[in-house]
């Protein structure tokens with residue numbers, strides 16, 4: 001059988017048999033504790049600067065961001081954005097409880113259906129699970145309320161993200177998922193799909209020159225809901241320069 | 255894929271004489287170098303992350319059997335299947351069987367170098383299944399029936415005119431007055447054509463940049479979103495991955511991802527970094543109902559415990575070829591198999607045998623730039639030297655070179671004679687070349703002067719003579 005042949009060849013190369021039980025237990029421990037490595041300094045900032053870094057990085061990657069004070073302000077922000085982009089006021093919305101709770105009837109001209117996306121949808125409104133300031137990245141774990149197709153099929157994706165969900169580094173977003181998510185099928189925390197999205201779709205395949213809007217959305221717009229008083233922009237105070245956090249040893253003896 | 259590496263010299267000569275290719279190489283290269291340099295400069299921890307990346311992969315390779323089994327258990331728990339395949343034949347048969355069970359007629363594909371290595375497209379076509387490449391660069395190459403010339407930018411060798419000409423020739427429904435004034439027009443045409451395929455496909459095949467033992471996930475990294483459409487829309491998703499792609503945890507993968515995009519395209523992070531774990535969950539509204547991982551060895555396990563084990567750290571970022579002066583003038587096709595540039599010169603002999611590929615480890619100036627930019631700190635020049643030694647030991651070196659090397663070795667073991675011979679040679683060259691800066695051609699050295707000039711020795715004698723003189727002066 002191929003499996004035995006492959007494992008056998010690996011072990012021959014390593015000049016040993018299957019790992020002894022104590023060493024296997026040590027590696028199981030490394031998997032269970034998943035130690036962090038060095039985390040770059042750039043995102044180790046006080047909350048207001050961290051959120052500002054997220055916004056800057058989304059914009060650097062050709063996304064756009066609008067900050068609004070609360071969820072009640074989302075319909076107006078979405079309506080204005082669609083009008084400004086000359087887009088129809090119809091969209092497919094993630095069937096997520098948080099989005100369903102938004103007072104959409106304030107903007108009766110907005111039409112939407114809560115479902116997965118189809119090829120004919122032009123605009124999607126997605127629920128942002130978390131933001132990662134380090135690179136302006138959005139995290140979208142799949143679930144019934146957050147279908148993957150909304151990130152892919154429409155030409156324009158609008159994401160509603162709460163500022164309290166912005167973290168500095170990827171590792172912190174993984175820990176958020178570990179703490180909150182329970183996958184019924186595997187018993188672990190990983191849903192079927194997790195997309196980390198940094199800006200709108202693009203390609204540089206033609207003469208190594210960047211063009212936006214390859215197969216995924218051409219526009220990525222984040223409506224950032226300022227639900228975190230500690231993260232509100234503040235006047236430039238004295239901020240200590242960020243320092244990187246060294247990781248621990250990944251395994252005993254590493 | 256058919257191996258044309260034995261014809262490297264002819265391939266390279268043809269490449270140098272191809273003005274279209276030279277133009278494309280010139281345009282493309284500078285962009286990559288500048289973008290990588292800027293991204294690296296903006297992350298002060300980059301050097302330390304390289305060491306961390308190297309250590310993560312070394313740790314994984316030293317325990318590869320353990321991590322592969324741990325990974326498989328997690329995939330199964332998430333409702334996926336792992337198919338272990340020793341050879342390319344096994345892998346092709348496995349992919350075909352899955353496609354047949356799914357009743358597939360059309361298969362969409364995300365960009366995958368291992369798919370090129372296995373020749374998946376040809377195999378599916380031969381059995382009546384239509385594979386559709388969806389990465390923009392791979393798409394035009396499929397139209398042209400060409401192989402990729404670069405591991406992350408498959409159409410590296412094409413100019414915009416080539417794209418337009420091929421679309422006009424092969425998209426027969428295209429109105430004659432359709433303008434392709436801008437790159438965007440080309441992209442829009444491809445996007446429109448491929449939308450139908452994405453929605454119609456029965457199976458989607460992607461590669462994998464990483465496999466994660468902690469969670470049983472496969473990871474793909476793209477900018478276009480084609481890989482995600484490929485693995486999300488069809489009923490069946492097949493991920494092709496070679497055994498060295500596994501890493502222990504999300505934290506390990508995350509650290510490597512910090513290196514990958516910066517080294518590859520000079521982005522801080524690619525647009526889509528996606529983790530797939532098993533089949534669609536009960537409440538999910540989209541995603542594949544079947545999730546298969548085809549886990550491929552195809553020669554890699556034999557590299558473990560050899561001089562070439564470190565090559566298995568490679569994360570396929572392409573920095574080594576982007577910075578390689580040889581790749582920069584001959585392009586990727588000259589290397590004659592799937593993997594070009596320095597990483598290919600080391601990996602290809604390991605996977606297809608040194609007999610057919612002996613010229614590749616010689617396609618190097620040993621300038622060392624590849625190693626200095628490799629995010630995984632792979633000692634590429636050292637490994638190319640290992641291949642050269644083996645090639646020599648196995649008498650694969652042409653007789654002329656062997657004869658000259660033999661004569662040199664005879665002299666090198668006899669220092670007195672060596673000094674005498676070099677003094678005589680350098681004196682003769684100095685006389686011959688007096689008044690010129692360099693030789694454009696030299697008797698018996700056409701192989702050297704065909705591609706470059708040889709500087710005329712400066713007056714002052716051999717290195718040994720000058721060294722001795724300086725020492726005498728210093729001690730005086």
Ligand code: SF4
Pocket residue numbers: 517567568569570571572573574575597624627628629630631632
């Ligand atoms: S050898 Fe190093 S530089 Fe080359 S592709 Fe692999 S990881 Fe990148």
